[in-house]
Amino acid sequence: MPGNTITYRTDSDLAQTNLIRRGAGIGICQIELAKRDPNLVHLLPDEFSFALDTWITMHEDLRASARMRAVFDHLVEAMSAYASGKLR
Numbered sequence: 001m002p003g004n005t006i007t008y009r010t011d012s013d014l015a016q017t018n019l020i021r022r023g024a025g026i027g028i029c030q031i032e033l034a035k036r037d038p039n040l041v042h043l044l045p046d047e048f049s050f051a052l053d054t055w056i057t058m059h060e061d062l063r064a065s066a067r068m069r070a071v072f073d074h075l076v077e078a079m080s081a082y083a084s085g086k087l088r
Helices: 013-021 068-083
Strands: none
Touching: none
């Protein structure tokens, strides 16, 4: 892009969030993650929104295991709560 200079690029959510926290510039991170840091400011909340599909999967051979099913069900519940902003 003419006139733009990218000095650092990462696909790591953790690295990007840490760069934002340390003042490296504007970046994108999960709203629920950003809410944990009072120094981060949500810019243009009405202008940008990115949906992130999340899949929780289990090998079909493990479906019959009550222990694995319990862990799976807990992950679904906790991830759903986190995504909706209900998990604190």
